[in-house]
Amino acid sequence: MFILGLILGAIVGIVCMSLCAIGKENDEINQLPTFIAYRTNSTYLDDLKMANFKYVLETILTKDIEFYQKLYDKNHNQYYLGRIDQSKFLLGIVKGEFKSDEFKKL
Numbered sequence: 699m700f701i702l703g704l705i706l707g708a709i710v711g712i713v714c715m716s717l718c719a720i721g722k723e724n725d726e727i728n729q730l731p732t733f734i735a736y737r738t739n740s741t742y743l744d745d746l747k748m749a750n751f752k753y754v755l756e757t758i759l760t761k762d763i764e765f766y767q768k769l770y771d772k773n774h775n776q777y778y779l780g781r782i783d784q785s786k787f788l789l790g791i792v793k794g795e796f797k798s799d800e801f802k803k804l
Contacts, residue, residue, distance in 0.1 A: 752792055759789040 770778035
């Protein structure tokens, strides 16, 4: 009985392992590319997508600043001040407040 259970367990294990391997292969094949291609011919739809991206990014960074400010108000940890400054800096970049000459100074 023990041998039968061991063989049955090995068969089930091999089947599960092969299904996981097949699923991983399928995920790697169907994975979207993680790079962004630079295109010179911009269409209206591309501009609209970029505007929506900027709006969403501004919203996220604003909420990050509010969140870290609340955390800093509770326990006055210096880490939260750094995160607030970092989020404000990134928000300034997204809004276009910094010019390329200012980046050279950093």
